[in-house]
Amino acid sequence: MSAMDMTNLTGAALLGSRDLTGAATFQAIDPATGTALEPAFFEAGPAEVGQAAALAAQAYPLYRATTPEARAAFLDAIAGKIEALGDTLIARAARETGLPVARLTGERARTTGQLRLFASWVRAGGADEPRLDSALPERTPLPRADLRLRHIGLGPVVVFGASNFPLAFSVAGGDTASALAAGCPVIVKGHPAHPGTSELVGRAIRAAVVEAGLPEGVFSLLTGTSNELGGALVADPRIKAVGFTGSRGGGLALCRIAASRPEPIPVFAEMSSINPVFLLPAALEARAEALAAGFVGSLTMGAGQFCTNPGLVIAMAGPALDRFIAAAATAVSAAPAATMLTPGIAGAYGKGVAALAEQPEVTELAHGGEGGVNACRPALFVTDAAAFLREPLLSHEVFGASSLVIRCADEAEMAAVAAALEGQLTATLHLEAADHALAARLLPVLEDKAGRILANGWPTGVEVCHAMVHGGPFPATSDPRSTSVGTLAIRRFLRPVCYQDLPDALLPAAVQAGNPLGLPRLVDGTPASIGETRP
Ligand SMILES: NC(=O)C1=CN([C@@H]2O[C@H](COP(=O)(O)OP(=O)(O)OC[C@H]3O[C@@H](n4cnc5c(N)ncnc54)[C@H](O)[C@@H]3O)[C@@H](O)[C@H]2O)C=CC1
Numbered sequence: 001m002s003a004m005d006m007t008n009l010t011g012a013a014l015l016g017s018r019d020l021t022g023a024a025t026f027q028a029i030d031p032a033t034g035t036a037l038e039p040a041f042f043e044a045g046p047a048e049v050g051q052a053a054a055l056a057a058q059a060y061p062l063y064r065a066t067t068p069e070a071r072a073a074f075l076d077a078i079a080g081k082i083e084a085l086g087d088t089l090i091a092r093a094a095r096e097t098g099l100p101v102a103r104l105t106g107e108r109a110r111t112t113g114q115l116r117l118f119a120s121w122v123r124a125g126g127a128d129e130p131r132l133d134s135a136l137p138e139r140t141p142l143p144r145a146d147l148r149l150r151h152i153g154l155g156p157v158v159v160f161g162a163s164n165f166p167l168a169f170s171v172a173g174g175d176t177a178s179a180l181a182a183g184c185p186v187i188v189k190g191h192p193a194h195p196g197t198s199e200l201v202g203r204a205i206r207a208a209v210v211e212a213g214l215p216e217g218v219f220s221l222l223t224g225t226s227n228e229l230g231g232a233l234v235a236d237p238r239i240k241a242v243g244f245t246g247s248r249g250g251g252l253a254l255c256r257i258a259a260s261r262p263e264p265i266p267v268f269a270e271m272s273s274i275n276p277v278f279l280l281p282a283a284l285e286a287r288a289e290a291l292a293a294g295f296v297g298s299l300t301m302g303a304g305q306f307c308t309n310p311g312l313v314i315a316m317a318g319p320a321l322d323r324f325i326a327a328a329a330t331a332v333s334a335a336p337a338a339t340m341l342t343p344g345i346a347g348a349y350g351k352g353v354a355a356l357a358e359q360p361e362v363t364e365l366a367h368g369g370e371g372g373v374n375a376c377r378p379a380l381f382v383t384d385a386a387a388f389l390r391e392p393l394l395s396h397e398v399f400g401a402s403s404l405v406i407r408c409a410d411e412a413e414m415a416a417v418a419a420a421l422e423g424q425l426t427a428t429l430h431l432e433a434a435d436h437a438l439a440a441r442l443l444p445v446l447e448d449k450a451g452r453i454l455a456n457g458w459p460t461g462v463e464v465c466h467a468m469v470h471g472g473p474f475p476a477t478s479d480p481r482s483t484s485v486g487t488l489a490i491r492r493f494l495r496p497v498c499y500q501d502l503p504d505a506l507l508p509a510a511v512q513a514g515n516p517l518g519l520p521r522l523v524d525g526t527p528a529s530i531g532e533t534r535p
């Protein structure tokens with residue numbers, strides 16, 4: 001297909017190089033109007049899962065044997081082809097998600113930047129990560145063998161596109177980029193809320209596969225609305241790992257399927273987080289109004305549809321907190337309603353806010369303007385720490401622009417709230433020098449709870465870089481040992497293989513003598529310079 005044709009939507013699922021269509025179809029809904037969008041998209045099912053998994057399994061040995069440079073060039077090409085889709089991509093994504101064009105334009109840059117970052121990381125040896133330990137034939141009482149380790153891709157990976165980031169966490173998002181960088185073929189289960197956006201990006205990836213001369217099974221995109229489709233993908237014996245961003249219920253259902261297979265596989269599910277923000281006393285005293293402005297900006301961004309949204313604010317009761325509450329309530333009242341991603345998400349938000357409002361010990365402080373169909377009215381509530389500690393419902397995620405302020409009587413109560421939290425993607429401290437002692441007391445607890453701890457910032461907006469952790473203990477994710485954003489995400493889809501005393505001619509290039517790929521390697525525990533020829 002030419003670059004021009006890549007922008008035409010057909011409604012097909014992409015099975016390697018083949019387009020799949022059929023009688024069973026579904027349509028995207030424009031959430032701003034509630035109307036169905038053309039065209040109709042193919043409802044893939046278990047039969048297509050089998051075909052996609054067979055193609056991916058066929059592609060795996062060839063794809064994982066590609067050089068770092070070949071894989072990096074492929075990732076760079078995907079980024080270029082997404083950019084070449086131009087305004088068509090942004091316009092379709094805006095109609096399918098209700099997200100503003102400026103936000104989607106920024107998200108596209110984040111997506112292509114992420115692909116290019118993984119390309120550079122693979123070139124720098126971030127996939128192979130070779131380690132070599134020299135033979136010690138004279139060692140007593142026993143000699144040591146020659147040991148060489150490198151990492152290989154786990155095998156075909158299934159990625160579930162997220163609804164709330166139709167580019168950066170969807171078809172060519174972080175999970176796909178990190179799995180492809182690791183040398184794993186990818187089958188994307190497209191999110192049914194943005195099938196047109198998914199097809200456009202899917203065709204861009206397919207074009208890059210063809211251009212790179214890679215096997216067609218390196219990438220497939222299956223579209224569909226049924227849980228059976230996702231379940232069959234996770235259950236297929238040829239699939240070796242899963243990346244997911246979405247609801248706690250969906251993520252846990254997939255974890256159960258993966259764990260009950262004859263061969264269980266890892267599911268890296270990012271699910272639910274309320275991202276506590278602690279306003280420590282000196283900071284609150286010094287800048288209550290500025291904190292309120294920053295908080296409401298972060299809360300209402302993207303109709304609050306960020307898993308990093310600040311859903312809980314914890315502070316000591318007193319005049320400074322009253323100032324913060326008054327300013328935040330004014331800002332929330334003035335905040336306009338915004339269209340949410342899907343009727344289902346808007347419905348869940350409405351129910352979540354109503355459930356909070358019904359709690360006897362919770363007071364509604366403010367809500368934003370009325371909106372049209374599927375709109376989110378921002379909402380702000382307050383309760384006290386004793387009520388929060390008593391009632392589990394108060395710590396449930398309400399996906400959207402709703403937040404709960406918790407008044408604490410003293411430091412001990414603040415520490416008790418921190419200790420009672422579930423696992424989180426982020427925890428934020430607003431502090432001044434005079435708050436350091438309290439912050440130091442909270443920090444070990446927050447380290448146990450969260451993947452990222454921020455000072456004097458807001459959790460929305462995740463930087464894509466080497467030191468990022470977008471993960472955390474359950475229920476933030478199903479596996480706290482990694483991240484779904486940043487180059488460390490590649491580790492989820494790699495496994496180490498050690499070669500003991502193999503002849504050099506049989507070793508993979510990454511660990512051969514002479515370092516023909518020129519990768520940084522750990523040699524006898526010491527980083528060896530590129531081009532290092534030992535041992
Ligand atoms: N933590 C986060 O980053 C996000 C959380 N959410 C939460 O999820 C709710 C619903 O939003 P969605 O994005 O539609 O998430 P979802 O979890 O309902 O769906 C995500 C994907 O998983 C699939 N899926 C869900 N349950 C499944 C099951 N039991 N078996 C097989 N496949 C399944 C869906 O078809 C879809 O492709 C939101 O109201 C919000 O609470 C949504 C987006 C991001």
Ligand SMILES: O=C(O)CCC(=O)C(=O)O
Nearest residue numbers: 305306307308460461462
């Ligand atoms: O805050 C961000 O930039 C990313 C948030 C995220 O990962 C999500 O909402 O799924």
